[in-house]
Amino acid sequence: MKKNQDDDDEDLNDTNYDEFNGYAGSLFSSGPYEKDDEEADAIYAALDKRMDERRKERRELREKEEIEKYRMERPKIQQQFSDLKRKLAEVSEEEWLSIPEVGDARNKRQRNPRYEKLTPVPDSFFSKHLQSGENHTSVDPLQGSCLNLGGLNTPYPGSMTPGLMTPGTGELDMRKIGQARNTLMDMRLSQVSDSVSGQTVVDPKGYLTDLNSMIPTYGGDISDIKKARLLLKSVRETNPHHPPAWIASARLEEVTGKLQVARNLIMKGTEMCPKSEDVWLEAARLQPGDTAKAVVAQAVRHLPQSVRIYIRAAELETDVRAKKRVLRKALENVSKSVRLWKTAVELEEPEDARIMLSRAVECCPTSVELWLALARLETYENARRVLNKARENIPTDRHIWITAAKLEEANGNTQMVEKIIDRAITSLRANGVEINREQWIQDAEECDKASSVATCQAVIRAVIGIGIEEEDRKHTWMEDAESCVAHGALECARAIYAHALQVFPSKKSVWLRAAYFEKNHGTRESLEALLQRAVAHCPKAEVLWLMGAKSKWLAEDVPAARSILALAFQANPNSEEIWLAAVKLESENNEYERARRLLAKARSSAPTARVFMKSVKLEWVLGNIEAAQELCTEALKHYEDFPKLWMMRGQIEEQCENMDKAREAYNQGLKKCPHSVPLWLLLSHLEERVGQLTRARAILEKARLKNPQTAELWLESVRLEYRAGLKNIANTLMAKALQECPNSGILWAEAVFLEARPQRKTKSVDALKKCEHDPHVLLAVAKLFWSERKITKSREWFLRTVKIEPDLGDAWAFFYKFELQHGTEEQQEEVRKRCENAEPRHGELWCAESKHVLNWQKKTGEILAQVASKIKNTF
Numbered sequence: 001m002k003k004n005q006d007d008d009d010e011d012l013n014d015t016n017y018d019e020f021n022g023y024a025g026s027l028f029s030s031g032p033y034e035k036d037d038e039e040a041d042a043i044y045a046a047l048d049k050r051m052d053e054r055r056k057e058r059r060e061l062r063e064k065e066e067i068e069k070y071r072m073e074r075p076k077i078q079q080q081f082s083d084l085k086r087k088l089a090e091v092s093e094e095e096w097l098s099i100p101e102v103g104d105a106r107n108k109r110q111r112n113p114r115y116e117k118l119t120p121v122p123d124s125f126f127s128k129h130l131q132s133g134e135n136h137t138s139v140d141p142l143q144g145s146c147l148n149l150g151g152l153n154t155p156y157p158g159s160m161t162p163g164l165m166t167p168g169t170g171e172l173d174m175r176k177i178g179q180a181r182n183t184l185m186d187m188r189l190s191q192v193s194d195s196v197s198g199q200t201v202v203d204p205k206g207y208l209t210d211l212n213s214m215i216p217t218y219g220g221d222i223s224d225i226k227k228a229r230l231l232l233k234s235v236r237e238t239n240p241h242h243p244p245a246w247i248a249s250a251r252l253e254e255v256t257g258k259l260q261v262a263r264n265l266i267m268k269g270t271e272m273c274p275k276s277e278d279v280w281l282e283a284a285r286l287q288p289g290d291t292a293k294a295v296v297a298q299a300v301r302h303l304p305q306s307v308r309i310y311i312r313a314a315e316l317e318t319d320v321r322a323k324k325r326v327l328r329k330a331l332e333n334v335s336k337s338v339r340l341w342k343t344a345v346e347l348e349e350p351e352d353a354r355i356m357l358s359r360a361v362e363c364c365p366t367s368v369e370l371w372l373a374l375a376r377l378e379t380y381e382n383a384r385r386v387l388n389k390a391r392e393n394i395p396t397d398r399h400i401w402i403t404a405a406k407l408e409e410a411n412g413n414t415q416m417v418e419k420i421i422d423r424a425i426t427s428l429r430a431n432g433v434e435i436n437r438e439q440w441i442q443d444a445e446e447c448d449k450a451s452s453v454a455t456c457q458a459v460i461r462a463v464i465g466i467g468i469e470e471e472d473r474k475h476t477w478m479e480d481a482e483s484c485v486a487h488g489a490l491e492c493a494r495a496i497y498a499h500a501l502q503v504f505p506s507k508k509s510v511w512l513r514a515a516y517f518e519k520n521h522g523t524r525e526s527l528e529a530l531l532q533r534a535v536a537h538c539p540k541a542e543v544l545w546l547m548g549a550k551s552k553w554l555a556e557d558v559p560a561a562r563s564i565l566a567l568a569f570q571a572n573p574n575s576e577e578i579w580l581a582a583v584k585l586e587s588e589n590n591e592y593e594r595a596r597r598l599l600a601k602a603r604s605s606a607p608t609a610r611v612f613m614k615s616v617k618l619e620w621v622l623g624n625i626e627a628a629q630e631l632c633t634e635a636l637k638h639y640e641d642f643p644k645l646w647m648m649r650g651q652i653e654e655q656c657e658n659m660d661k662a663r664e665a666y667n668q669g670l671k672k673c674p675h676s677v678p679l680w681l682l683l684s685h686l687e688e689r690v691g692q693l694t695r696a697r698a699i700l701e702k703a704r705l706k707n708p709q710t711a712e713l714w715l716e717s718v719r720l721e722y723r724a725g726l727k728n729i730a731n732t733l734m735a736k737a738l739q740e741c742p743n744s745g746i747l748w749a750e751a752v753f754l755e756a757r758p759q760r761k762t763k764s765v766d767a768l769k770k771c772e773h774d775p776h777v778l779l780a781v782a783k784l785f786w787s788e789r790k791i792t793k794s795r796e797w798f799l800r801t802v803k804i805e806p807d808l809g810d811a812w813a814f815f816y817k818f819e820l821q822h823g824t825e826e827q828q829e830e831v832r833k834r835c836e837n838a839e840p841r842h843g844e845l846w847c848a849e850s851k852h853v854l855n856w857q858k859k860t861g862e863i864l865a866q867v868a869s870k871i872k873n874t875f
Contacts, residue, residue: 068762072759075758076758079757079758080758082757082758083757225252225256228252229249229252232245232248232249232252233249235248236249240272241272241273242273243269243273243276243278243279244278246265246266246268246269246272246273246279246282247266247269247278247279247282249262249265249269250262250263250265250266250269250282250286251282253265254286259286262286263283263286263287266279266282266283266286267283267295269282269283270283270295270298270299274302275302275303277299277303277306277308277309280295280296280298280299280302280303280306280309281299281308281309281312283295283299284296284299284309284312284316289316292316293313293316293317296309296312296313296316297313300313304333305333305334307330307334307337307339307340310326310327310329310330310333310334310340311330311339311340311343313326313330314326314327314330314343320347323347324344324347324348327340327343327344327347328344330344331344335363336363336364337364338360338364338367338369338370341356341357341360341363341364341367341370342369342370344356345357345360345373350377353373353377354374354377354378357370357373357374357377358374360374361374361386361389361390365393365394368390368394368397368399368400371386371387371389371390371393371394371400372390372399372400372403374386375387375390375403375407380407380411383407384404384407387400387403387404387407391404391427395427395428395431396428396431396432396433398424398428398433398439398440398443399443401420401421401423401424401427401428402421402424402443402447402455402459404420405417405420405421405424405452405454405455405458405459406447406450406452406455408420409452409453409454409455410452414454417454417455417458418458418461420458421455421458421459421461421462422462424462425462425463435463435466435467437463437464437466437467437468440459440462440463441459441460441463441464441480441484441492443459444456444457444459444460444463444489444492444495445484445487445489445492447459448484448489448490448491448492449488449489453491456489456491456492456495457491457492457494457495457498460492460495460496460499461495461499464477464480464495464496464499465499473500473503474500474504474507474510477496477499477500478500478510478513480496481493481496481497481500481513481517484496485517485521490521493517493521494517494522497510497513497514497517498514500514501514501533505537506537506538507538508538508541508543508544511530511534511537511538511541511544512541512543512544514530514534515527515530515531515534515544515547518530519547519551524551524554524555527547527551528548528551528552531544531547531548531551532548534548535548535567535568535571539571539572540571540572542568542572542575542577542578543577545564545565545567545568545571545572545578546568546577546578546581548564549561549564549565549568549581549585550581552564553585553588558585558589561585562582562585565578565581565582565585568581569582573605574605574606575606576602576606576608576610576611579598579599579601579602579606579611580602580610580611580614582598583595583598583599583602583614583618586598587618588857592618592622595618596618599611599614599615599618600615603615607638609635609638609639609642609644609645612631612634612635612638612639612645613635613642613644613645613648615631615635616628616631616632616635616645616648617648617856619631620648620652620853621853621856625652625655625656628648628652629649629652632645632648632649632652633649636649640672641672641673642673643669643672643673643676643678643679645669646665646666646668646669646670646672646673646676646679647666647669647678647679647682649665649669650662650663650665650666650669650682650683650686651682653665654686655853659686659689659690662686663683663686663687666679666682666683666686667683670683674706674707675706675707677703677707677710677712677713680699680700680703680706680707680713681712681713681716683699684696684699684700684703684716684720687699688720688723693720693724696720697717697720697721700713700716700717700720701717704717708740709740709741710741711737711741711744711746711747712746714733714734714736714737714740714741714744714747715737715746715747715750717733717737718730718733718734718737718750718754719750721733722754727754730754731754734747734750734751734754738751742770743770743771744771745767745771745774745775745776745777746776748766748767748770748771748774748776748777748780749767749774749776749777749779749780751763751767752764752767752780752781752784753780753783760784761784764777764780764781764784767780767781768781773804775801775804775805775808775811776808778797778800778801778804779797779798779801779808779810779811779814781797782794782797782798782800782801782814782815782818783814785797786818786873787873791822794818795818795822795823798811798814798815798818799815801815802815802834802838806834806838806840807838807840807841807842808840808842808843808846809840809841809842809843809845809846809847809850809863809864809867810843810844810845810846810867811840811843812831812834812835812838812840812846812864813843813845813846813864813867813868813871814868814871815831816828816831816832816835816864816865816868817868817871819831820868821873832861832864832865835860835861835864836859836860836861836864839860840860845867845870845871846863846867849863849866849867849870850863
């Protein structure tokens with residue numbers, strides 16, 4: 001006792017004292033721990049927690065900076081050797097084969113290990129040496145064994161035991177050794193055997209122990225189970241006729257693995273609560289097959305009107321005939337149950353099902369599902385009679401009317417469909433049913449999916465205007481049409497557009513939406529028919545005329561396209577768009593003289609800067625440089641503030657190698673149009689081409705002063721320094737550029753690839769934080785994954801890029817190049833088709849090819865292949 005008291009005392013030795021921390025243990029741990037001590041500890045703990053939270057943000061930020069700094073200073077080995085691994089792609093087969101093989105520097109014994117061979121010793125060996133009474137430390141090889149037995153100094157265990165020697169002979173009794181071995185095995189098996197329910201858990205084939213029976217199925221606390229068991233027992237004893245108590249008790253025992261106890265409890269519950277449907281169903285669930293059937297039979301005797309018990313009884317039967325017998329017995333007792341009728345009908349053949357449904361609708365005249373099921377199985381005439389009876393019995397359900405309309409449509413009476421739907425609306429309103437517009441539109445979509453087009457359109461026409469204010473009609477109907485398209489109900493959308501066009505025949509926006517719908521989801525004929533009606537109602541809408549002409553042109557019907565444009569001229573005599581469309585039509589079909597005449601007429605009747613520009617472009621691409629220059633000079637007299645004319649003048653001079661005249665044209669243009677970024681870029685490129693790097697740099701600086709916060713000028717400045725080999729200056733300029741234009745996607749995209757390879761990923765994360773939805777940044781990330789050979793991720797980012805901005809030609813070109821290298825032919829063809837449908841117009845690389853004078857007649861697919869072929873995997 002005294003020793004224990006000494007152990008409890010604090011160790012207040014000098015060796016256990018520290019000047020800063022004091023004693024290692026608590027000086028007052030032996031004192032009583034009272035409530036005020038607990039409160040004080042809680043207050044101090046709360047203070048510590050509060051102080052820690054105040055420092056948390058600063059501490060986490062500092063840790064993050066330290067980790068980033070460490071990663072920059074010490075990149076992973078994988079990052080350090082990535083450039084060398086990439087160069088392995090350039091190694092030829094001959095160089096690879098000439099690499100010498102690495103020799104094995106280990107000695108012969110290590111290279112060819114010879115495993116020790118062990119051979120079992122025969123019993124005759126022991127008996128022979130036991131008789132001679134000799135002890136050996138090695139075995140003579142001539143005795144038929146080459147085993148090294150280094151431990152035979154000790155006699156064989158049990159060999160000197162008197163019980164193993166045959167009396168009087170001194171020989172070893174092998175039979176007793178076998179008996180002893182069997183006895184030992186029996187003892188071991190009896191140790192691992194399990195006597196639960198009179199069975200062993202030992203696998204007799206391999207003596208393997210099945211431990212699954214020893215694993216508890218419930219993972220909770222045993223004390224919780226005991227408490228729950230006690231509580232439920234108290235509930236059962238207090239109120240023995242309370243069914244949930246018996247069900248909960250049985251389920252508790254089931255969860256804990258005591259299935260037999262659960263069965264006993266629930267059967268006792270059925271005795272105490274014989275009128276409880278839930279108790280009987282739980283008993284049937286817990287009991288095995290035949291016993292469950294007996295339980296259900298007993299339940300039916302107590303509850304002859306219970307539908308759920310009959311359904312359970314049918315589920316327990318495995319034979320279809322037995323199921324039918326049970327359900328028919330059930331229907332004799334409970335003929336008003338729709339659920340029983342439906343379950344019974346599902347098991348029958350069509351003819352028997354029709355007979356049963358005839359009886360079912362007599363017993364359950366208010367069930368819509370049974371009436372509709374019967375109508376589907378009947379002939380046309382009988383189905384009409386069935387639906388008429390259904391309407392008499394259930395005058396408030398819309399599905400009967402819609403089914404009647406679908407029936408008439410299926411049998412060719414489309415003129416009746418509209419009447420039936422109109423009568424449905426009138427009848428339902430007369431019976432006090434509120435017409436829910438959204439529900440009817442959903443029904444129309446279902447009709448569309450069931451190919452009942454006339455019914456679908458009739459429903460839309462009947463309900464589309466219900467419950468909508470007059471000023472909201474157009475907006476709501478357009479939203480409804482888009483919703484139907486999203487759900488795949490194209491006929492519904494077509495019907496909504498048709499109705500909207502009847503109500504708003506002069507609204508250009510509605511015609512345009514309908515035209516785009518037909519273009520994307522309809523046929524060429526339906527689009528052209530719609531556009532003919534559109535231009536009749538909106539003759540001043542140029543875009544509708546142009547869509548019609550383009551549709552004809554794409555169908556290679558040039559005369560029809562010309563006639564449409566001629567009608568468009570009559571409706572819009574001085575429209576620039578229609579003039580230029582006519583010129584494009586003629587030039588695309590190699591009718592250059594016609595195009596020239598049209599442009600001459602346009603210049604005289606509707607002179608605009610674009611008309612002059614197209615005139616210059618036509619002469620330029622046809623090789624008439626002098627005529628192009630003359631037209632350009634004439635145009636600049638009228639439109640000197642139109643920058644594209646100055647650009648074309650300079651580019652024509654560059655093509656003719658007249659650098660001084662080109663420089664003069666650009667400079668004159670910049671005096672008139674100082675805010676035209678492409679003009680500044682063209683002048684800078686010209687100076688760089690002739691080797692005047694300093695002058696090009698000065699031009700870009702001047703351009704940045706005139707046009708602050710212009711990302712394109714900063715980007716060109718960075719690239720100029722990079723092309724000149726001044727990477728440090730390029731990086732400095734990029735940092736300044738990102739300060740001035742922090743949300744510019746093209747700058748961030750360039751910044752990613754200015755970094756060294758290990759830092760590119762970090763830079764791309766920063767770029768995505770600043771410009772999450774910028775297509776240039778998404779394209780840069782896709783290229784980054786491509787450079788790291790992460791094919792699946794790269795494809796995902798390419799798809800995301802072209803989805804966000806389908807007009808960016810560079811994204812399509814890189815995507816196509818990627819698929820050419822890593823995709824299948826189907827994937828390549830899909831990208832090409834999607835690009836042709838998108839018809840991209842922008843992108844640095846794309847415009848360089850598409851606007852080149854030599855490629856003026858090339859289609860989108862040809863330009864895509866051309867741009868992709870010029871892309872090099874230098875990133």
